[in-house]
Amino acid sequence: MEATEILSHEPLIDPILSELAEDNPVLTEATQAAILELPSEDVALLLESLPGEPRLKVWALISAEERGDVLFEMHDDARRHLINDMEESDLRSMAARLSPQELVELNELIPPKLYSRRLKLMSLKEQTAVNTAMRFEDDQVGRNIDSDFISISEGLTSQQVMRLLRQWEFPSHTDLLCLVNEEGLYAGSVQLTDLFNAHPQQQIKDLKMEDDPAVRADMQMSEIADLSYQNHHAMMPVVDEADHLLGRITSQDILGWVQTEAENQLLQQAGLSEDEDLFAPVKRSAKRRAVWLGINLCTALLASWTIGLFEATLEQVVALAILMPIVASMGGIAGSQTLTLAIRGLALGNLSSSNAKIMFQKEILVGLLNGIVWSLVIGIMAGFWFSQPAIGFVIGAAILVNLIFAAMSGVIIPLVLDKFKIDPALSGAVILTTVTDVIGFFAFLGLGSLFLV
Amino acid sequence: MEATEILSHEPLIDPILSELAEDNPVLTEATQAAILELPSEDVALLLESLPGEPRLKVWALISAEERGDVLFEMHDDARRHLINDMEESDLRSMAARLSPQELVELNELIPPKLYSRRLKLMSLKEQTAVNTAMRFEDDQVGRNIDSDFISISEGLTSQQVMRLLRQWEFPSHTDLLCLVNEEGLYAGSVQLTDLFNAHPQQQIKDLKMEDDPAVRADMQMSEIADLSYQNHHAMMPVVDEADHLLGRITSQDILGWVQTEAENQLLQQAGLSEDEDLFAPVKRSAKRRAVWLGINLCTALLASWTIGLFEATLEQVVALAILMPIVASMGGIAGSQTLTLAIRGLALGNLSSSNAKIMFQKEILVGLLNGIVWSLVIGIMAGFWFSQPAIGFVIGAAILVNLIFAAMSGVIIPLVLDKFKIDPALSGAVILTTVTDVIGFFAFLGLGSLFLV
Structure with missing residues (x-):
């Protein structure tokens, strides 16, 4: 075998x-x-x-x-x-x-x-x-149900049900039987395995599970995924608001959905359509991706505009131009760490308005600590590189400022987006790096104008 | 109800x-x-x-x-x-x-x-x-199995099995019975539902499923997830290399694993530990995140070093310093789009050495098309901004070059990492943006030195 x-x-x-x-x-x-x-x-x-x-x-x-x-x-x-x-x-x-x-x-x-x-x-x-x-949207349970399941009148005995079942083909993933009452409404579920242990004359409705596994068709698939993980069944009956039994959803359907969602999230973060074909026609691919490039161009222009404010300073101290990527990069990385934690917290329900303040304070302290460490490292390095201690001071201070603002933005941006029902996993990173670029350049070149010119 | x-x-x-x-x-x-x-x-x-x-x-x-x-x-x-x-x-x-x-x-x-x-x-x-x-690693099936399942000697009749089952408690997610032969080795599986339709005197081994759902304990959980989606069962028997039946894995275990993996991937991309606690002590958080900041500092230093090569040019043409973020940003975004598609292709098995060349060619053409469009847009914009057409030409050309190299890197980097068994979803983005930063700055400032000084 x-x-x-x-x-x-x-x-x-x-x-x-x-x-x-x-x-x-x-x-x-x-x-x-x-x-x-x-x-x-x-x-x-x-x-x-x-x-x-x-x-x-x-x-x-x-x-x-x-x-x-x-x-x-x-x-x-x-x-x-x-x-x-x-x-x-x-x-x-x-x-x-x-x-x-x-x-x-x-x-x-x-x-x-x-x-x-x-x-x-x-x-x-x-x-x-x-x-x-x-009748339902793509991400609602009702759209993903399967009508291939067994429903049984709740008036039967377990022996009668066993006899009926012998004549039927079982659909895959069947571990529950759905009961319907006289009006044809959903009346509860029985575990197939409980049938085995039941007395032949026992009423099937006496075998009903205490924790009803049914879910509403207008629920979101994402809510269902957690429920399915918790309730340990291979399927869940699906009902509408009036308790009509519409169908069932299997743990296999949910697994497929979760896998696809995870894949889509990565694609969407890069501004790609979830349906993007690896071998799509060149023209179509180029056109679709152009939109995301355009959005990012606007944010890059904001950064350039910030730098442009300090044209005169840059003309005198070219070292500032050379060091700019370091300030922007450190802010972006630190901010995206906080952002990712906050996004996970929102997705799992670990982060809400009640405890956001505590995370905010903690992240600012983390930003402050890493800000001190890296502003010293980079400041000393830059001071030696350009043989000018003042440059070291300017970049060190800018990095400290940027890391603290990055931490604050990493908590605030996803919370605000979430309030407005915008998925922070999609646009959070773009907004965050725009903020850290602008603040970083402003702090760095602004301090440069004050202390180096 | x-x-x-x-x-x-x-x-x-x-x-x-x-x-x-x-x-x-x-x-x-x-x-x-x-x-x-x-x-x-x-x-x-x-x-x-x-x-x-x-x-x-x-x-x-x-x-x-x-x-x-x-x-x-x-x-x-x-x-x-x-x-x-x-x-x-x-x-x-x-x-x-x-x-x-x-x-x-x-x-x-x-x-x-x-x-x-x-x-x-x-x-x-x-x-x-x-x-x-x-005996197994975290991401192997053997580590995640559950020993709560029903195994039956293959020598019994279906009636004998039914009688046995009536005396037992069924664990959740049971839709298969595992058969063992006289030597105690795994001998195949029977669908619980097939038992209902069987003649009482039928040998249980005649009900064995044709497509054996068993999996090996040394397989990776990621392989199993796809199998579970395909084979439509609520559980899969798990055997070792000598066909000893070790346990089973349920679709619920797999769902939990897939959800956690998706979450982990997002955290790891930001250089965070998958176990990171939202309210971890500040010092520990800061220490862990510092590593990722340090790695990214090295890549930012490479970008700065590239800029430093053109110090003399920047001193004369400060507009170049102002426009630098645009070149870097466009290259990074375009490259990460290709990278994300390639990573998904590798994960799904859509991308392999056989068809990589075709994707490579397609992506270069996409890069070329978007390169032409955006180099014109940005070139004209920059030309007007600094009232100097040559600046428009230089940034346009640099963006064209960077978008084409970004497309190439987006395909090559994940394939190379994959060859060396490094997960491209983790380090791909850092390497890619380092490449697009360096190439972008080099092209932009290099062309600037040639045409603007």
Whole structure:
């Protein structure tokens, strides 16, 4: 017996690219077979690992049945690339096979005509599932629910339930049965494992869990992730405000969501779209990134403008120009350390208006301590470098000032952004470095004008 | 029937801090009761949301039984703070109640004497669990397994298994039964739900899943996260190289790990320890952060040194000093966009040596396009600002050069770091901005010396 073998897309990238780079660009049968053996998650990764032409060649191998599964796992840009290139008939035959969850996920990418045609051909239960999901936003639980679960009338005995269950297929991740009352409303959940230990004549509703695991469909996915970690179940029933049972959310769905969110946060910090394709067309990539460059240009201009105020000083003391990057860099680094701690504190709920003052005081003291240490180090170094003790004093003082302001900004900026419902993880760093650049240059060149000219 | 009510630690921070700030610092009974109602995950968050004294006051309320659960959910720094403050007798009575998983997690924080005493008092099965886990590293599956699972001899019929199961308590997240053969080795898994549909006389081994969900204990947690997402089970059996069944890992354990990893990555990027406490003592915080400031000082010195090469030029053309931050900033931003994409590509397995060349070419073209656009914008702006077209030309050319080099560095740096098994998410950004600073200043001031002096 072997432990699970990891089928992976990575070893296939190289053969595909080299086979398709030859004069007669076709994939060998061995490569084709290997591609078709991959689970759809890996086909998705493989497609995203390939540039334009090879990507389309591999896509052509995938059956209409599997295409929906594969697209479901991909990022929007790469999805669009494949869908835009599909023939009308291929698109139609793929759309006709989409599951409710896939139809919801791909709704914006599929022609409205195909969307409604697919919807009409679904069972009533599936139609309801799609329409329910579409009532919610992407980051709400309701949008991510799965209608493949077992609900049971609460009037049955455990023996009757066992008999029913024997006739049904169990969806994966089932560890709970959802009960509904006579009015068809959600009435609680029973652990599948409690059924085993129950007396045959026991009423199923007597087996109800005390801590009801149900969640509201209008909750945010981020709230749910913590709950799922705490309640130890493989799934949670999802209800609306009137206690209608809409579906369930599995710990697998939540895991996928958490992983994607973590990835997105890193991309967004660099001003990238979360759907950015590694091999997107050059023009489109350039256009998107230009926006972020433009925003950052404005902040750099502010720094330059600050420096410009001290043109006359710089003309006389060129050493100041040489040392400027050190002042800006130390402030930026120290500030971003405080900022990152504050952002984590806000995300975990460790930081709130009640204890912000305590963190603020602590961070100022940390800034003061590191400010003293590094202003001495850098001050002495700069004094010797330019053989002029006054320069050492000026840069030392500027660094001390900048590190203290950096600490204050690192706490205040994320709290203010959070108050205005702006995610501090996105814009916090840009605002912070603008502040530390401007304050750093102002302090450094201002002190330079006073003491060195 | 109500949907799950979210008990949270956040509303408690404020009353605790204000009640303990009074002349007679005691917690009201209402507050104490609210604290004791929280699940241990939230008590952990609450403790981490409180500074020194209030934290210890709340900790004193927690029973010896619950303390292990709470510490298990906390970060190392805050754990240490609480443990260091505990009386010998309290520590002993807490240690005596630790579960195997808690003992493993807290092993470095607990006196060796208490560790071995607790271990000796465990059942043989629990002792094995602890000793097994201790054979592995923190980020290996073996360290994170849970020994609370059901294993069944493969020689039984489904009826016999059902009878056995009725007598046992099911651990949470159970959707699989693990089979062991006559030699006691792992022999495959059976879905609990398949048992329902089986004939009573059917051999349990005939129900074995085709895709064996077992994983090896020496695998990395990061590999497992993807597998768990793909295989749709609430748990995976864990085996060693000789197919001994060591335990299982649940999707809940994996979710917790993924969330922590995402959080850690953000902290590490800012040079912070993943265990950093929001209210750590000032001195310790300052000391730790000083290291990262020191590293960044070295890179800033490199930038200053580059500028210093052009001291004579700067003396004559002070406009260059004013515009320097723009060149550095644009290069750093453009480079970090490419870097972030490459790091995500490496993490997902989308980027490998096979397709790196294609990404490299694409990124250079993106850099070229944005280089042309922004060098024109900035060049014209700077030309007007200083009423000197040549300055516009010099900064424009420097930005074009820097954006192209930034794109190249953004691909090459993470690939090289990855080759040397260094996580590019940690040091990539520092190296990249050093490169873009040095190249940007060199190009800008070098061209300035040629054309403006």
